[in-house]
Amino acid sequence: MKFKRTIVWTVVITLWFLFTMYQLKEGFNGAVVIPNPYLVIKSFINILKNGYASHTLLQHAGASFGRLFTAILIAVLTAIPLGLLCGYVKKIETVVSTIVEFIRPLPPLAYYTIIILATQIGNTSKVILLFIAAFAPMYIACVQAVKQVRKDYILSSQTLGANGIQIFRNVVLPSALPNIFTGIRTAIGVAYTTLVSAEMVAAKSGLGYMILYAYNVFQTEVVFVGIILIGISAVLLDDLLKFTEKKLVFWKGQA
Amino acid sequence: MKKIIEINNISVDYDLEDDQEPAINNVSLDINENEFVCILGPSGCGKSTLLKAIAGFVKPFKGNVLMNGVEIIGPDKLRGVVFQEPNLFPWYNVFQNVAIGPKLGKTSKIEINRIVDKYLAQVELLEFKNAKVFELSGGQKQRVAIARTLANNPEVILMDEPFGALDSFTRQKMQTMIRELWNKNNATIFFVTHDIDEALSLATKIYVMRSGEKSIVMDYDLNYTFRLLKNPKERVYEEKEFILLKDEIISLLEE
Numbered sequence: 001m002k003f004k005r006t007i008v009w010t011v012v013i014t015l016w017f018l019f020t021m022y023q024l025k026e027g028f029n030g031a032v033v034i035p036n037p038y039l040v041i042k043s044f045i046n047i048l049k050n051g052y053a054s055h056t057l058l059q060h061a062g063a064s065f066g067r068l069f070t071a072i073l074i075a076v077l078t079a080i081p082l083g084l085l086c087g088y089v090k091k092i093e094t095v096v097s098t099i100v101e102f103i104r105p106l107p108p109l110a111y112y113t114i115i116i117l118a119t120q121i122g123n124t125s126k127v128i129l130l131f132i133a134a135f136a137p138m139y140i141a142c143v144q145a146v147k148q149v150r151k152d153y154i155l156s157s158q159t160l161g162a163n164g165i166q167i168f169r170n171v172v173l174p175s176a177l178p179n180i181f182t183g184i185r186t187a188i189g190v191a192y193t194t195l196v197s198a199e200m201v202a203a204k205s206g207l208g209y210m211i212l213y214a215y216n217v218f219q220t221e222v223v224f225v226g227i228i229l230i231g232i233s234a235v236l237l238d239d240l241l242k243f244t245e246k247k248l249v250f251w252k253g254q255a
Numbered sequence: 256m257k258k259i260i261e262i263n264n265i266s267v268d269y270d271l272e273d274d275q276e277p278a279i280n281n282v283s284l285d286i287n288e289n290e291f292v293c294i295l296g297p298s299g300c301g302k303s304t305l306l307k308a309i310a311g312f313v314k315p316f317k318g319n320v321l322m323n324g325v326e327i328i329g330p331d332k333l334r335g336v337v338f339q340e341p342n343l344f345p346w347y348n349v350f351q352n353v354a355i356g357p358k359l360g361k362t363s364k365i366e367i368n369r370i371v372d373k374y375l376a377q378v379e380l381l382e383f384k385n386a387k388v389f390e391l392s393g394g395q396k397q398r399v400a401i402a403r404t405l406a407n408n409p410e411v412i413l414m415d416e417p418f419g420a421l422d423s424f425t426r427q428k429m430q431t432m433i434r435e436l437w438n439k440n441n442a443t444i445f446f447v448t449h450d451i452d453e454a455l456s457l458a459t460k461i462y463v464m465r466s467g468e469k470s471i472v473m474d475y476d477l478n479y480t481f482r483l484l485k486n487p488k489e490r491v492y493e494e495k496e497f498i499l500l501k502d503e504i505i506s507l508l509e510e
């Protein structure tokens with residue numbers, strides 16, 4: 001797995017290098033559409049040293065990850081309990097799912113304006129946007145998780161004397177763990193894709209903001225730095241979750 | 256002999272709306288303390304349905320099932336169940352699986368340890384105490400499932416073709432083991448099987464169920480199990496009486 005991924009990346013970077021090696025063609029308004037790797041690395045080191053758009057790189061990254069993690073944490077704390085509850089109680093599920101199913105396919109920018117009007121342009125609006133994006137995948141995964149619990153596990157625990165709460169603790173929650181992890185991973189993915197949108201409007205820092213700023217001044221190499229940083233952090237975060245899942249849900253695929 | 260379970264003329268239908276015949280029809284029988292009752296019949300005749308009605312997993316639309324004179328309305332810890340497919344919880348190890356019942360009953364730690372050790376020793380799996388359940392063989396899993404049920408000390412143990420998925424060699428060993436466990440623990444067992452030899456060699460009482468009637472058509476009192484208890488190697492299978500009884504049951508089931 002790791003080995004294969006290394007090969008893919010080696011090939012991609014080599015191709016990138018080859019295609020941009022003799023790059024003379026100038027893009028739109030003199031900017032290079034695809035800067036070569038050397039340019040991107042140079043730009044990265046420069047930003048690392050001197051910052052960009054009146055913030056250090058660490059401040060940009062910190063702002064973005066701060067928003068992301070706050071939003072994901074709030075989503076974990078709300079969507080998972082609510083999803084698990086809705087898996088149990090059909091009536092509540094009907095109410096919540098109807099709303100979630102409506103909001104889920106909406107493009108975030110469509111309701112972003114409303115959020116900004118309600119909360120002003122500070123950090124809160126961005127966190128809320130990311131939270132909404134992260135909520136649905138976690139919620140849906142948890143509802144499904146409860147519905148998919150093996151009936152004979154529940155019956156078994158009842159014959160062993162378990163009451164409602166004990167069934168939840170001993171059977172439903174552990175059964176749901178694999179789905180919960182999938183939900184969290186999907187949610188993080190969706191939140192990431194919303195990050196740039198969230199930092200598009202009235203932001204002063206963040207990796208998304210940095211990308212948009214660079215785009216406005218035609219510094220595509222900075223755009224690339226931003227994209228690569230977001231991409232790498234997403235892959236690493238997903239790896240961390242996969243690793244945690246493997247440790248925590250050690251029985252997955254075994255029984 | 257104390258009567259534990261009393262089944263009064265029950266009929267069970269999984270879906271009263273459809274045109275299908277009920278899964279079982281007008282079944283009556285008693286289970287007395289320390290009996291080893293075998294329900295014998297071909298697949299589809301309603302054996303599992305009868306067991307589920309006793310366990311409290313399904314409700315008869317006619318008649319009732321009483322336990323110690325009280326109507327059974329759902330699963331509880333007075334009736335332990337061993338399923339055909341072992342359904343140990345994969346997120347718990349062997350010890351934790353066997354400990355579920357005592358733990359739910361708020362037994363002290365020392366007492367839980369004592370109980371688990373006792374029953375794991377009885378099923379000869381003490382050295383697998385800390386093993387993950389998905390590392391065990393089919394027969395070992397079923398032994399843990401039996402220990403889990405015994406550890407909860409139910410008044411009657413319901414077993415639905417517990418050895419049906421095992422190879423014939425393991426099956427034989429398990430039959431000897433369950434007979435000894437029944438005797439040692441003064442247990443009362445209700446055992447479903449489609450294997451005539453298994454029923455004849457284990458039961459103190461056999462009820463024969465037929466597909467046509469979806470009901471019990473004959474019952475036999477037996478003592479082979481006591482003789483095999485004294486000497487598991489005794490060749491009761493070769494006795495004339497045994498063979499004749501077997502033939503009688505076969506012709507009964509062929510009708």
Ligand SMILES: Nc1ncnc2c1ncn2[C@@H]1O[C@H](COP(=O)(O)OP(=O)(O)O)[C@@H](O)[C@H]1O
Pocket residue numbers: 269270277278279296297298299300301302303304305
């Ligand atoms: N969950 C179920 N839903 C609907 N019909 C069922 C269900 N379980 C069993 N049946 C039907 O009830 C009848 C008896 O089945 P079962 O009790 O499983 O028989 P056995 O255990 O003797 O093989 C069969 O006709 C079967 O198709």
Ligand SMILES: [Mg+2]
Pocket residue numbers: 302303304415
């Ligand atoms: Mg069956």
